[in-house]
Amino acid sequence: MNDFLSQATVVWLSFLLQSLAYATPVLFAALGELLSERVGVINIGLEGLLLVGALTAVLVASATGVPLLGVLAALVAGVGGAALFGLFGVVLRRDQVIVGTTLNFLALGLTGMLYRAATSGGTSAVTAPSLPPIFGQGSLSVGGLTLLALILIPLSHWLLFRTRLGVTLRATGEVPEAAAASGSNVIGLRFFVCLATGALCGLGGAALSIGILNTFTEGMTAGRGFIALAIVVFGRWTPYGALFAALLFAAADVGQSRLQAANLVPLGADGRPLLSYPVFLAAPYILTLLALAIRGAKVRAPAALGKPFDQG
């Protein structure tokens, strides 16, 4: 295949495809959060849901030897975790930020405990067969979950903005009282969307653990759930916006690691790198903060975001 492409094209194409692969877990989580926030539920437990999905995918894929089963199990586990969030955050009307934080604690602790139990105290790593790419190979390939995420973007755009259900969903996040008055079951809708968020995060977790890598490490999500939250805001609560933002962040991430690997980081007078490793690692977070600062005034969250609704 490389015979047909010039060297520069290969470099750029592999850069783009690698960025896509890195963006996939965050994209799933961001899409889930986008739907959730559109119905008025802020779920900051994405990080925890991603972890649950990542661990489940590895454990099931390694036990069965079938990566696809790992992905399905991760989806189910994500729904389970989200059901807990929905129970407290939507049905029992507790503060969603607090419930989300609790979910993160729970997921970090539980996945850590279970993984250590599965590896007999961290002495042996569990490796799982990773998902084979749908097409291409090596650094020029596209994974199945990446493809799925790319299909879900226009699909959710269509759902939100072109269907009657979409109108109802968005009304639920803007004026839940009006949605309820016109006959919608606000609590039921919110709970259902919550489960969908969990399913998407489960897939995102699987994309991370057996899509990009083939193992699990404690806290391996490393803040991706929080980056996804920022991506939703940066993308102005639209699926295409989220795709753009997720790609931008992933490209920055991949770009910095490539620059470092290629030793293209400028050195200072004392022979030490001018920009050290931590500065690179902090870059995506600083970028997100800057993005929020610049776009802050122009974006408007769904009006009922984070406000519990009492159907009475």
Place this chain on the structure above:
Amino acid sequence: MTPATLTRGLRDLPLLLLCVGVGVLVLAGVILLVGANPLLVAQALGEGAFGSPYKLANTLVQTVPLLLTGLSVAVAFRCQLFNIGAEGQLLVGAIAATWVGTLPLPPAIHLPLLLIAGAMAGAVWAGIAAILKIGRGVQEVLSTLLLNFVAIQMVSWMVRGPLQEADRAFPQSDPVAVPARFTLLIPNTPLHSGVILALLVAVLLWFYLRWTVGGFALRSVGAGAEAAEAAGIPLARTLVLTFLLSGAFAGLAGAVQVSGVLYRLSEGFSPGYGYTAIAVALIANLSPIAVIPSALFFGALTVGGTAVQQRIPGVSSVVVQVLQAVILLALLGYYWAKEQRQKQEGATTP
């Protein structure tokens, strides 16, 4: 506390115990699931935290940063500001404290300067979130969280760059000067006099919230921003002040860790104090005085969790995080049940 509120509190006690009981049972189930005995885990936890004077001192030392960051979260949440950034504010507080602590300064004022530097750095870090919220409408949940990640990398950079030790052998700072360290309260234990400072801060915050105009404004904004503004309370000023106060407490926590425990800056010194602080503050129902026993409880869990990991095979110290989550969920359930009961009473009494 009036007799009426006391009896109401006593009446709610069985409900609270029921919720926590259910939570503990769930946790016991999880421990059984990973193949360990929950009773042995509980015993190792208690013994590890309180089993000897030395262990008790250890527990108290762990309590101090949790108390200060717990106060940081409590004061912010009281004003309906979801500052999830105590962790980052603690880290930058530690950076600033280390910087001041390693400067050649007069011994008599070295410790106070170190503490002030830590608190100010924490306040500045929280101030970024304040500016973003008030100036640009950015939710503080997002900004404070992101700032945590930036702060983690900032520590990494500091201990490899500007603050790295003189002989540049390890990614850590030089030790802070001896006069800038807290003295030990009890010799041969790790217990340092920073614990007194932390208790003092808790009492001061209680006084501030309860008895001052600023504290009243803070609580009013927390009870309802629009109503408070309509009543003439300066909204933006109150929000900024609360952010700064909250950040200062967390920054102080970092400074106290440097000056009382670590004596130098290194990576990963905080096992997530700033996140545990959220649980600490919530369980204390955001009351500064109640944060004291709450922090002690979590301090004991932290120390006990390490003992569990050492003694019980297959159970890691993260069991403590699960316990935190379970207790929080139990409390959320309790508040819901209490609300339901009040609603029913409201419906039956005319």
